[in-house]
């Protein structure tokens with residue numbers, strides 16, 4: 428497949444999907460969620476590259492090491508979303524479109540979850556739609572990638 432490669436990053440505790448608080452996060456396991464994302468990507472001519480870690484530094488390493496392969500990133504950084512300036516900086520440095528996605532509806536949860544310190548480094552954010560939110564996030568990301576790659580619009584890096 429020659430379409431864009433999309434880096435899909437899952438942060439801390441997302442390896443526990445399917446067992447973790449299904450009222451907020453649904454019943455799909457992480458491999459099941461990844462299979463859905465891979466299918467949606469393939470339908471759109473794209474390819475998903477997956478990485479999950481419970482460690483902030485490993486997520487930063489993945490962004491740095493895979494920047495040359497990926498045209499953009501879809502990120503659910505779990506609770507690091509609310510605290511990690513280091514991930515904000517790594518996403519900015521990634522220099523490709525990034526879309527933030529969350530399974531749960533953050534506005535209906537604790538106040539601390541309503542702050543995303545990575546949001547300024549993202550072109551869009553989708554939350555509260557469960558696994559389906561990843562499809563919407565993927566579409567928004569592919570649109571951002573396509574717009575950025577159209578010559579003459581001044582959006583190239």
Ligand code: DQA
Nearest residue numbers: 440503505506529530531540
């Ligand atoms: C989450 C929301 C975060 O607040 C939480 O820490 C997670 C998952 C979500 O997908 O809804 O781990 O990012």
